[in-house]
Amino acid sequence: MAPAAASLSVSGPHALARLATSPLGSRKNAGLSVSVRAPQPVALLAVVPRRGRRRMVAAAATAAEMAPVASGEEGKPFVEEMRAVAMRLHTKDQAKEGEKEPEAPPVARWEPSVEGYLRFLVDSKLVFETLEVIVDRAAVPWYAEFRNTGLERTEQLKKDLEWFRQQGHTIPDSSAPGTTYASYLEELAEKDPQAFICHFYNVYFAHSAGGRMIGKKVSEKILNKKELEFYKWEGNLSQLLQNVRNKLNQVASSWSRGEKDHCLEETEKSFKYSGGLLRHIFT
Numbered sequence: 001m002a003p004a005a006a007s008l009s010v011s012g013p014h015a016l017a018r019l020a021t022s023p024l025g026s027r028k029n030a031g032l033s034v035s036v037r038a039p040q041p042v043a044l045l046a047v048v049p050r051r052g053r054r055r056m057v058a059a060a061a062t063a064a065e066m067a068p069v070a071s072g073e074e075g076k077p078f079v080e081e082m083r084a085v086a087m088r089l090h091t092k093d094q095a096k097e098g099e100k101e102p103e104a105p106p107v108a109r110w111e112p113s114v115e116g117y118l119r120f121l122v123d124s125k126l127v128f129e130t131l132e133v134i135v136d137r138a139a140v141p142w143y144a145e146f147r148n149t150g151l152e153r154t155e156q157l158k159k160d161l162e163w164f165r166q167q168g169h170t171i172p173d174s175s176a177p178g179t180t181y182a183s184y185l186e187e188l189a190e191k192d193p194q195a196f197i198c199h200f201y202n203v204y205f206a207h208s209a210g211g212r213m214i215g216k217k218v219s220e221k222i223l224n225k226k227e228l229e230f231y232k233w234e235g236n237l238s239q240l241l242q243n244v245r246n247k248l249n250q251v252a253s254s255w256s257r258g259e260k261d262h263c264l265e266e267t268e269k270s271f272k273y274s275g276g277l278l279r280h281i282f283t
């Protein structure tokens with residue numbers, strides 16, 4: 001996996017948006033219907049360019065008042081755009097909608113070791129913990145929308161690492177792929193909220209999709225099919241994911257077309273950093 005830097009052969013101001021909104025083929029939830037809840041007051045922090053600098057502006061608005069600024073793909077739930085861009089960055093052997101050439105063996109041929117998998121879990125814990133601290137702190141007020149979604153993974157990973165320790169394994173320190181990604185997320189969270197949200201979406205949704213599949217395969221090969229807490233959610237996972245999709249759509253409805261495109265353009269980096277973590281498992 002580890003889809004490295006992708007080259008997308010489209011250009012123009014709304015290139016990624018056009019890419020994202022082309023027919024979605026046979027994806028399982030192509031007809032995804034996103035239920036829009038009654039407008040709720042949302043604290044917004046918009047980033048608007050001013051005298052060549054980006055300035056944070058706080059404003060209160062309801063979802064209904066958050067009119068799209070530019071034309072383009074308005075009306076289409078933004079998460080569908082994010083998903084379409086992400087799916088194209090997979091390889092065919094990872095997902096049907098993938099378009100990238102494989103640069104790593106398919107998951108079925110990975111020969112994982114407990115040591116490598118532990119490095120992946122430790123770095124994953126650092127990344128999830130970083131995301132969870134950032135939304136709890138909510139330096140940008142609307143990050144608070146993403147607190148306590150039920151998708152959080154820090155506590156589950158702590159339990160899993162404790163289980164490995166009790167089995168006699170040494171838990172490694174976090175390593176470069178995790179620490180580099182965590183610092184990058186901290187930086188984005190302060191300076192570039194749209195890019196930060198791209199990572200937030202990709203990390204949690206990737207884990208619930210391909211991540212679960214990987215966990216199952218690894219467990220069959222080296223953990224005697226033990227199911228780790230990392231792959232268990234309290235309640236109905238589909239509903240938890242849908243709740244987060246709704247919030248993402250609601251928050252992004254106040255973004256300009258340019259801000260949305262900027263968020264979509266960050267997807268490649270999200271694959272690059274997450275790919276670095278996954279690489280622990282198969283190298």
Ligand code: HEM
Pocket residue numbers: 001002003027028029083086087090093094095096107201202203205206209210211213214241270271274275278
């Ligand atoms: C070996 C690596 C990976 C495999 C095998 C894999 C596989 C998959 C599969 C099977 C799906 C579900 C497709 C569907 O809905 O029909 C999926 C969805 C997705 N993946 Fe991956 N993936 C991998 C890596 C990644 C990475 C590195 C990212 C980004 C950080 C990512 C982001 C996503 C996203 C955002 C979705 C959409 C989830 C949703 O709509 O609920 N994946 N992946």
